Amino acid sequence: MILIKDVSKKFENSLALDKTNLPLAEKQTHVFWGSSGSGKTTLLRLIAGLIEVTSGEIWIESQKISTSIQKQLAAKIGYVIQEGGLFPHLNAWQNIALAGLPRAWDAHQTSARINELAELVQLEIPLLTQFPAQLSGGQRQRVALMRALLLDPPIILLDEPLGALDPLVRSELQKELKRIFNKLNKTVVFVTHDIGEGAFFGHTISLFHEGSLVQHGNFRSFIEHPKNEFVTKFITAQIPPPELLSALR
Amino acid sequence: MKLITKLFLICLGTQFIWPSLVFSKPKIIVASKIFTESYILAEILAQTIEDAGEAEVERKIGLGATGILFESLKSGQIDIYPEYTGTIAEIFFKNPKLQDHISLNKELDPLGLKITNGLGFNNTYALAILDSEKNKNLDKISDLRNHPKVRLGFTHEFLKRNDGFDALTNHYKLKIKNFKDMEHSLIYQSLIDGNLDIAEVYSTDAKIKKYGLRILKDDLNFFPKYQGVFFYRKNIETDFPKTYSAIKDLENNINESKMIELNAKSEIENWSFEKTASYFLKKDSEKSFVSWDLLWRRTKEHFSLVFISLMAAIIFGVPAGYFSSRYTKVGSILMALSGVLQTIPSLALLCFLIPLFGIGYLPSVIALFLYALLPILRNAYLGFSGIDSRLTESAKTLGLSKLQCLLKVEIPLASPSILSGIKISAVMNVGGATLAAFVGAGGFGAIIVTGLALNDTHLILLGAVPSALMAIGVHIFFEIVDLYCIPRGLKK
Numbered sequence: 001m002i003l004i005k006d007v008s009k010k011f012e013n014s015l016a017l018d019k020t021n022l023p024l025a026e027k028q029t030h031v032f033w034g035s036s037g038s039g040k041t042t043l044l045r046l047i048a049g050l051i052e053v054t055s056g057e058i059w060i061e062s063q064k065i066s067t068s069i070q071k072q073l074a075a076k077i078g079y080v081i082q083e084g085g086l087f088p089h090l091n092a093w094q095n096i097a098l099a100g101l102p103r104a105w106d107a108h109q110t111s112a113r114i115n116e117l118a119e120l121v122q123l124e125i126p127l128l129t130q131f132p133a134q135l136s137g138g139q140r141q142r143v144a145l146m147r148a149l150l151l152d153p154p155i156i157l158l159d160e161p162l163g164a165l166d167p168l169v170r171s172e173l174q175k176e177l178k179r180i181f182n183k184l185n186k187t188v189v190f191v192t193h194d195i196g197e198g199a200f201f202g203h204t205i206s207l208f209h210e211g212s213l214v215q216h217g218n219f220r221s222f223i224e225h226p227k228n229e230f231v232t233k234f235i236t237a238q239i240p241p242p243e244l245l246s247a248l249r
Numbered sequence: 250m251k252l253i254t255k256l257f258l259i260c261l262g263t264q265f266i267w268p269s270l271v272f273s274k275p276k277i278i279v280a281s282k283i284f285t286e287s288y289i290l291a292e293i294l295a296q297t298i299e300d301a302g303e304a305e306v307e308r309k310i311g312l313g314a315t316g317i318l319f320e321s322l323k324s325g326q327i328d329i330y331p332e333y334t335g336t337i338a339e340i341f342f343k344n345p346k347l348q349d350h351i352s353l354n355k356e357l358d359p360l361g362l363k364i365t366n367g368l369g370f371n372n373t374y375a376l377a378i379l380d381s382e383k384n385k386n387l388d389k390i391s392d393l394r395n396h397p398k399v400r401l402g403f404t405h406e407f408l409k410r411n412d413g414f415d416a417l418t419n420h421y422k423l424k425i426k427n428f429k430d431m432e433h434s435l436i437y438q439s440l441i442d443g444n445l446d447i448a449e450v451y452s453t454d455a456k457i458k459k460y461g462l463r464i465l466k467d468d469l470n471f472f473p474k475y476q477g478v479f480f481y482r483k484n485i486e487t488d489f490p491k492t493y494s495a496i497k498d499l500e501n502n503i504n505e506s507k508m509i510e511l512n513a514k515s516e517i518e519n520w521s522f523e524k525t526a527s528y529f530l531k532k533d534s535e536k537s538f539v540s541w542d543l544l545w546r547r548t549k550e551h552f553s554l555v556f557i558s559l560m561a562a563i564i565f566g567v568p569a570g571y572f573s574s575r576y577t578k579v580g581s582i583l584m585a586l587s588g589v590l591q592t593i594p595s596l597a598l599l600c601f602l603i604p605l606f607g608i609g610y611l612p613s614v615i616a617l618f619l620y621a622l623l624p625i626l627r628n629a630y631l632g633f634s635g636i637d638s639r640l641t642e643s644a645k646t647l648g649l650s651k652l653q654c655l656l657k658v659e660i661p662l663a664s665p666s667i668l669s670g671i672k673i674s675a676v677m678n679v680g681g682a683t684l685a686a687f688v689g690a691g692g693f694g695a696i697i698v699t700g701l702a703l704n705d706t707h708l709i710l711l712g713a714v715p716s717a718l719m720a721i722g723v724h725i726f727f728e729i730v731d732l733y734c735i736p737r738g739l740k741k
Contacts, residue, residue: 048646074648085643089661089736098657102648131738147647 001026002047002155002187007056009042016042018211019056024204026154029181029188031202033195033234038208040191044157047189049073060155074102078148080158084140086132092143093128099150110150117146120180138169145180155187162197174200195238207231277489280309280318280330286372286453286477287311289511290331290503292526294479297499300530300699301492302689303609310522315340322480323360329481329496332364333372335473337480345412348474363483367476369501370508374407374472375452379440380463389466393423393447401428402436403449412473420471437462453505455512464505477503491609491691498543503529531708548715551692554610554682555723558617559675562625565618567667570629571659580630587623595620595684603688613685620681621674628670632663661736668734672727679720683712693719 002024009017017039024030032040045051047058049070058065060076086095093114100110118125121142132140141161148156161177162170174197181188181201190201198205199219207214207222215227226232239245277298281291288310295306309327312318315336321327337357338347347353350364357363378384386392393399407413408430418425431439437456439445450457452464452475479496486493503511511529514520520528573580593601595616602612636659644654660667686694696712 050642050645070645071648071650074646077646079643079646081639081643081646083639085639085646087640087643087658087662087738089664089738091738098644098649099647101653101657102650133738 001059001061002189003057003059004043004047005057005059007043007046007058008054009039009046009051010054015211017046020213022206022213022216024187024189026187027185028203029190029201031198031205032189032191032208033193033198033205034208035193035234037210039211040206040208041159042211043208044159044189044191048077048079048157071102075151076153076155078151078153078156080141080144080148080156080161082160083164084132084144084161086140086144086147088132091129091131092135092139095132095143096128096147096150099147103151113150113152114146117149120149120183121145122176136169137165138173141165141173145177149184153186155189156181156184157189157191159191160193161190162192162194177201195235207234209234274303274305275488276307277304277329277485277492278307278309278327280312280321280327282314282318282330283311285455285512285515286508287331288522289515289525289529290368290477290479292522293499293529294329294331294496296523296526296530297495298489298492300695301489301495302686303489303492318480322362322482325482328485329479331368332478332480333475334364334367334478335373335475337364338473345473350476350478358483361483362480363486364478364480365496366500367478368499368503370453370477370503370505371475372451372453372477372508373467373475375450375467376401376465377440377448377450377457377462378446378465380461384446384463387465389468390417390421390423390471391468392465393421393425397424398427399425399446400444401425401447401449402439402445403428403430404433404436405430407449412471417471421469453508453512455509455516458506458509458513459517477508491689494546544711544715547691547693547696547712548719550690551679551682551694551716551719554613554617554685554690554692555675555678555719558614558682559621559671559678561614561618562621562674563671566622566625566670567629570626570631570667570670571633571655571663573626573630574633584627584630587619587626590619591623595681596687599684599688609688610690612688613682613690617678617681617685621678624673624677625667625670628666628673629663632666632670633659635666636662662739665731665735665739668727668731672724672731675723675727676720679716679723683716692716 004020004022004024007017007020008015020039020043022043032043034040042051046053047060047065049065049067052067060073063069065073086092087098090098096114096117097105097110100113105113114128115125118128123139123142123146127135127139128143130139132143135143144161148158162173165173178201188201190197192198192201202219204216205219205222206216209230215222215231217225222231222235226235279291279295279298281287291308291310295308298304298306309321312321312327312330315332318327318330318332319341322330334348334350334353335345337353338345342353342356347356350366354363376390378387387396403414414428417423429439429445436445436448436450437460440448440462441460447465448462450462450464456462457464479499481496485496507529511525514525514528515522569583573583590598598616598619599612602615606612606615640658640662641654644658649657682690682692683694683697685692686696686698693712693716697709697716698712700706700708700710700712
């Protein structure tokens with residue numbers, strides 16, 4: 001259980017997140033929805049202990065989160081940043097193995113775990129000797145996910161993990177990710193601005209706008225009881241053109 | 250601003266008057282006896298010391314006879330003068346058996362004095378003949394046994410000396426009945442006029458060349474060795490190591506025919522001793538600069554200047570670049586400072602450093618270090634600050650410690666930029682190090698400076714080409730370093 005209590009975050013003079021309260025249940029996939037600048041990524045970074053709250057508290061189980069315990073959190077939280085954040089000077093294997101360094105994993109242990117994860121994300125082993133620049137966008141995301149999963153953390157945070165992919169690869173990877181999440185049975189927080197992606201992944205969805213949490217619930221509640229005009233506007237913004245809809249019928 | 254301009258002008262000015270006035274360098278006093286050969290050797294010595302750049306020279310040319318010079322040397326009123334081994338053995342130790350410089354040095358050691366190895370010539374008594382067709386089968390003194398009727402002329406002194414005429418004829422078992430003792434100056438004329446067949450002469454006398462004479466080989470080693478050497482106070486070796494090694498370079502570099510030629514330049518062609526000495530040093534430098542020994546020494550000096558200053562710049566510049574990227578305020582100050590340093594002309598910078606660090610190796614290394622700093626600092630700064638913040642955040646989310654992050658992520662990512670800065674500085678410093686010669690730090694610049702002074706293009710190239718080659722070599726070296734040190738994933 002991740003508990004967000006009255007959390008605000010100020011950057012210099014701008015308020016990035018305003019008094020947010022949010023309970024995130026264990027072993028579910030939670031989607032943070034919103035346009036860029038809405039505060040969703042800020043909240044993700046706060047949870048990971050990368051930045052300090054201005055006010056309020058974040059708890060993971062019985063542990064209060066702050067930047068001072070960020071290093072300990074690394075074993076508990078797998079984080080996939082936008083576009084993967086793979087190190088260009090290391091090949092895929094070395095990128096993944098680096099996550100074992102703070103825990104002083106030996107080569108044998110690392111190797112066994114990487115083989116296991118490669119099977120999970122269905123990445124061919126030979127590809128792991130490639131450098132990030134030599135991999136496709138989808139392959140890079142799989143590697144980034146493997147890296148986040150290496151220490152088998154109970155929580156996975158993903159920040160727009162599919163944002164940079166073309167639609168076909170993206171939809172393929174969405175299904176793939178969902179399969180993986182189901183199989184792993186971990187607490188997942190998934191940041192996206194994509195309506196469909198949110199609907200597809202989210203047990204719960206939290207919609208952010210200009211630093212405030214606007215609505216929280218499952219996808220159906222957003223359709224049936226949009227809290228205000230902004231919610232309606234947001235969820236209808238990405239509806240396909242009527243021609244496409246009628247053609248699909 | 251005005252102050253800076255003034256300082257700069259003062260600095261430029263001092264470059265011209267500096268050797269004599271502004272910076273009082275330690276002094277070496279060079280003396281000589283009162284005859285041409287001694288004058289020339291002393292002047293060669295003086296110029297060599299000046300070129301070495303460690304000390305100023307005070308000339309006491311023509312100070313006096315052997316006794317005065319020896320006493321002055323012993324008491325430290327002079328530091329060095331040209332002498333002959335035979336003279337030292339006979340006059341100082343009254344022991345003609347002290348022939349080689351090792352046994353002489355053993356005797357001199359308690360006095361704090363020393364002689365160099367032979368300069369390459371032997372100025373002793375000798376027998377000379379006209380180098381003509383008629384005399385072509387006369388090569389050595391023992392050949393005279395078959396020519397008992399030759400007419401021999403020599404000085405009054407030679408007749409009387411213990412090692413004079415009688416001893417000579419005994420030693421070689423000659424039966425010469427027809428001999429004359431006469432004034433030294435008349436002997437040559439008599440020989441040329443055909444009144445004599447053989448003349449007793451000094452073996453490096455200019456007239457030997459002038460009159461086309463040939464010296465008979467002393468094949469049974471009768472005449473004592475009067476090898477030209479430099480006679481000096483031992484402290485020169487430790488106080489002026491560079492000067493000492495330059496003096497040592499003169500050893501074995503003046504053979505008899507060269508000494509005769511030099512004597513002739515001054516005596517017969519009326520060249521000044523300065524001109525004769527620089528004429529010799531130029532010829533000699535051409536010869537010795539082609540010598541691999543000297544080139545090797547210059548190469549080592551040059552390389553050491555470049556290497557030490559570069560290492561210092563790397564050790565200071567790369568961490569400074571890293572901190573500049575972390576603490577931007579300090580960084581911008583550092584960056585501005587090193588930028589200003591870069592704009593100071595190199596000679597002016599060297600000049601600024603002289604009052605602080607003296608002349609020679611240290612100020613040169615410091616100047617080169619300061620020049621190498623900017624490219625290394627700036628490129629390191631760019632390399633570290635150019636790292637995508639998402640990558641450092643990514644490293645953080647993996648729980649890497651600061652050190653792990655630095656070693657595994659930041660340094661590898663910044664390495665192409667850091668290495669390119671080092672490469673620029675290294676190549677720049679190879680060129681810059683040639684200027685170090687102006688403050689006596691040696692290197693290829695020393696060859697170029699000598700070449701410039703003598704207006705000798707050949708010599709200038711002998712300094713310039715190796716330094717260009719070294720620059721190319723250094724560049725290639727760093728290309729190879731790039732190949733091995735830049736992570737494969739970062740290469741295009």
